[in-house]
Amino acid sequence: xERNVRAVAGVVSVLFALVFLGAEKARPAAKPKGEPVRAKIxxxxxxxxxxxxxxxxxxxxxxLARDEVNAKGDVFIELxxxxxxAKQEQALAAAQKLINSEQVVAIIGxxxxxxxxxxxxxxxxxxxxxMGTSTTAKGITQIGKYVFRNAMPxxxxxxxxxxxxxxKYNIRKVALLYGNDDVFTKSGFDTMKETSEKLKLxxxxxxxxxxxxxxxxxxxxxIASLKPDAVFCSALYEEGAVILSQARKMGLSVPFVGGNGxxxxxxxxxxxxxxxxxxxxxxxxxxxxxxxxxAFVAKYEKTYxxxxxxxxxxxxxxxxTMAEALKKAGTADRERLxxxxxxxxxxxxVLGKFSFDAERDVVxxxxxxxxxxxxxxxxx
Amino acid sequence: MFLEQxxxxxxxxxxxxxVALGYTLVFGVLDIIxxxxxxxxxxxxxxxxxxVSKAGAPLPVAFLGAIVVTGAMGLLLERFxxxxxxxxxxASHLASLISTIGVSILLENVAHQIFGAGxxxxxxxxxxxxxxxxxxxxxxxxLVILLISLALMAGLSxxxxxxxxxxxxxxxxxxxxxxxxxxxxxxxxITATVVIASAMGGxxxxxxxxxxxxxxxxxxxxxxxxxxxxxIFGGMGSVYGAMAGGLILGLSxxxxxxxxxxxxxxxxxxxxxxxxxxxxxxxxxxxxxxxARR
Numbered sequence: 188x189e190r191n192v193r194a195v196a197g198v199v200s201v202l203f204a205l206v207f208l209g210a211e212k213a214r215p216a217a218k219p220k221g222e223p224v225r226a227k228i229x230x231x232x233x234x235x236x237x238x239x240x241x242x243x244x245x246x247x248x249x250x251l252a253r254d255e256v257n258a259k260g261d262v263f264i265e266l267x268x269x270x271x272x273a274k275q276e277q278a279l280a281a282a283q284k285l286i287n288s289e290q291v292v293a294i295i296g297x298x299x300x301x302x303x304x305x306x307x308x309x310x311x312x313x314x315x316x317x318m319g320t321s322t323t324a325k326g327i328t329q330i331g332k333y334v335f336r337n338a339m340p341x342x343x344x345x346x347x348x349x350x351x352x353x354x355k356y357n358i359r360k361v362a363l364l365y366g367n368d369d370v371f372t373k374s375g376f377d378t379m380k381e382t383s384e385k386l387k388l389x390x391x392x393x394x395x396x397x398x399x400x401x402x403x404x405x406x407x408x409x410i411a412s413l414k415p416d417a418v419f420c421s422a423l424y425e426e427g428a429v430i431l432s433q434a435r436k437m438g439l440s441v442p443f444v445g446g447n448g449x450x451x452x453x454x455x456x457x458x459x460x461x462x463x464x465x466x467x468x469x470x471x472x473x474x475x476x477x478x479x480x481x482a483f484v485a486k487y488e489k490t491y492x493x494x495x496x497x498x499x500x501x502x503x504x505x506x507x508t509m510a511e512a513l514k515k516a517g518t519a520d521r522e523r524l525x526x527x528x529x530x531x532x533x534x535x536x537v538l539g540k541f542s543f544d545a546e547r548d549v550v551x552x553x554x555x556x557x558x559x560x561x562x563x564x565x566x567x
Numbered sequence: 568m569f570l571e572q573x574x575x576x577x578x579x580x581x582x583x584x585x586v587a588l589g590y591t592l593v594f595g596v597l598d599i600i601x602x603x604x605x606x607x608x609x610x611x612x613x614x615x616x617x618x619v620s621k622a623g624a625p626l627p628v629a630f631l632g633a634i635v636v637t638g639a640m641g642l643l644l645e646r647f648x649x650x651x652x653x654x655x656x657x658a659s660h661l662a663s664l665i666s667t668i669g670v671s672i673l674l675e676n677v678a679h680q681i682f683g684a685g686x687x688x689x690x691x692x693x694x695x696x697x698x699x700x701x702x703x704x705x706x707x708x709x710l711v712i713l714l715i716s717l718a719l720m721a722g723l724s725x726x727x728x729x730x731x732x733x734x735x736x737x738x739x740x741x742x743x744x745x746x747x748x749x750x751x752x753x754x755x756x757i758t759a760t761v762v763i764a765s766a767m768g769g770x771x772x773x774x775x776x777x778x779x780x781x782x783x784x785x786x787x788x789x790x791x792x793x794x795x796x797x798x799i800f801g802g803m804g805s806v807y808g809a810m811a812g813g814l815i816l817g818l819s820x821x822x823x824x825x826x827x828x829x830x831x832x833x834x835x836x837x838x839x840x841x842x843x844x845x846x847x848x849x850x851x852x853x854x855x856x857x858x859a860r861r
Contacts, residue, residue: 393826397832408825409568409829412571429779459688
């Protein structure tokens with residue numbers, strides 16, 4: 188069966204290649220000026236099943252960017268959207284289809300880091316540039332020189348928020364608190380600890396909690412008795428909000444610096460006033476005073492009836508980065524697109540100024556936010 | 568810090584104790600472990616939350632509402648999940664355990680449907696009342712929780728040992744058939760027991776909401792497991808055992824965090840239980856069961 192599929196895929200791709208070669212021959216060698224660069228870009232996202240919310244935001248963001256790019260006329264992009272259902276094997280099949288039969292010039296996606304771990308090597312081996320917009324795990328772009336991402340990992344976001352908080356409040360002594368039975372909160376804690384040591388902060392205590400705990404008073408009483416200047420807390424927002432509330436109630440009023448898990452309007456909804464003084468870093472801030480952001484938010488809201496989230500914004504910028512690189516490459520060629528993408532520096536998108544580093548990973552300044560008066564605001 | 572942690576531990580322990588009392592009462596009479604008790608307790612918390620935070624009702628109304636709803640749930644539980652099994656000769660001892668597990672899963676999912684998965688704020692001005700003793704801040708809620716748990720324990724043990732209906736209950740617990748022959752309405756006694764135990768769960772639910780400010784549909788599971796561990800530890804069916812066990816677990820959990828490592832909180836607390844059980848297998852206040860009970 189597997190072999191049959193491969194054989195069919197092989198035949199199909201040969202046929203396509205022939206058709207393409209034919210088309211290539213028929214086309215005049217030099218492209219007349221003013222003619223847009225035509226490119227077929229594949230998208231792999233979770234369209235159905237659990238996690239479909241992410242896929243929806245991502246494809247919405249990409250489609251919005253495509254319409255804008257095509258209207259400008261320098262580049263004409265045709266999207267091929269495939270569903271991965273959050274499954275590795277389905278994501279791989281989708282990638283093979285896009286690479287071999289659809290002959291896309293590049294791929295945006297897949298949604299999860301897990302999926303990227305199987306799709307990335309395939310695209311890399313086929314020489315197809317691939318860009319993850321939500322894959323934040325470690326080692327993603329190290330898969331190979333065709334693999335990119337524009338999703339900021341926590342290992343960049345947390346040092347930014349801690350750095351700013353330390354400077355502003357002159358923090359010397361800190362207490363760390365984290366959920367020790369969750370991979371995500373644990374890795375956030377590792378980054379917090381590393382950053383604290385780098386900044387030579389005095390770590391007074393490290394406290395842990397477990398999922399589903401409803402009473403954090405023992406840990407918080409201990410933290411409060413040591414009188415830290417700030418608490419660095421790696422938690423998901425459900426637990427984080429309860430922790431904040433109980434901490435404020437027992438009179439622990441120092442600033443809290445949280446990881447990406449804390450970065451949700453839900454924190455304010457659950458913890459109310461107790462959320463004041465929470466500091467987080469985020470790649471996306473929808474209320475930024477930037478005409479580009481305002482236009483994007485307004486357009487997105489008009490088209491889809493809701494505000495864009497981080498995933499929509501990252502996907503939107505990803506297609507723009509691709510379009511920009513295609514324009515520079517001058518032709519829809521995988522190799523030239525890769526080089527142009529890798530050379531992306533200081534691209535101004537809705538996320539802010541964005542560059543790829545030598546390893547095709549994200550270089551950008553995250554926005555640091557603080558909760559004041561029940562709202563996330565820019566922290567300066 | 569010691570005093571503050573002591574208060575934290577006693578508060579947590581008192582809540583554990585009230586949950587455990589509900590288990591122990593049903594076990595003492597019916598010889599079954601009511602796995603749905605944790606979820607009934609969770610519903611009590613939600614009813615209290617709806618009355619206090621959403622409807623703005625005063626606290627006594629919240630307690631009353633929680634008691635009524637959870638009591639009714641106990642009635643239904645007994646009528647539909649326990650009695651049909653009791654009426655069947657030859658039904659396995661484990662059948663009722665399984666049926667209460669079924670009820671607990673059902674209730675958890677119903678709560679998920681109605682209330683969603685997230686945390687709900689339990690907001691009451693009463694929870695803000697505090698006073699200063701030396702350098703220690705004490706919340707009135709913490710005192711109230713301790714008092715309610717002590718009162719429930721004393722009330723239960725008085726009822727069981729001194730009153731006529733308590734005597735009937737103990738007779739039912741001793742031997743269902745003989746008690747029936749002696750004129751005790753055993754079905755009524757059992758129903759009453761399950762209803763009272765469930766209502767106590769409801770009270771505990773409201774107290775948890777007041778103490779921790781937040782409730783979600785998972786608290787039944789975590790509190791329920793602790794309650795189960797406590798009745799085994801304190802001695803199956805013993806009222807004092809439930810109280811002592813609850814306080815010991817609450818205090819040890821708190822002090823492990825205060826003077827040890829918070830990562831081992833549950834591990835150390837439960838290792839303590841295992842060690843005590845190895846020394847005293849029938850639990851702290853447990854007696855070897857009379858042969859007639861088996």
